[in-house]
Amino acid sequence: MIHEVGAQEKITYGRNDRFKGGPVGGGRFWRGDDGRPTAKIGGPEEWRPSGMLVVRVGDTFTVGGQTWKVTEIGEEETSKAYLLCVRLS
Numbered sequence: 001m002i003h004e005v006g007a008q009e010k011i012t013y014g015r016n017d018r019f020k021g022g023p024v025g026g027g028r029f030w031r032g033d034d035g036r037p038t039a040k041i042g043g044p045e046e047w048r049p050s051g052m053l054v055v056r057v058g059d060t061f062t063v064g065g066q067t068w069k070v071t072e073i074g075e076e077e078t079s080k081a082y083l084l085c086v087r088l089s
Helices: none
Strands: 008-012 025-031 037-042 052-056 060-063 066-074 082-087
Touching (some): 025 082, 052 066
Antiparallel strands (some): 025 037, 066 082
16 A cells, blocks of 8 residues: 555554555564563565564654654553554655
8 A cells, every 4th residue: 555645554463464565563562671662563575684673662664665653652562552653755
């Protein structure tokens, strides 16, 4: 799916096929040693060799030529954990 700049997406555990060049999915959500919410997300071939990124609020990631900024990580360490991101470019 192609998103407009400013579009928002939610990533939860499992697979999100709405990302152009995806899928992108949540692999783990936790509170880091510094107390900040942290997420490990899995993604497309372009993220190899590991296929996973560790992100926090304010971090950016690129998938399918679209750049996204993490704006919120909520309910970490629960089964309802999620990450919100907004498309920058």
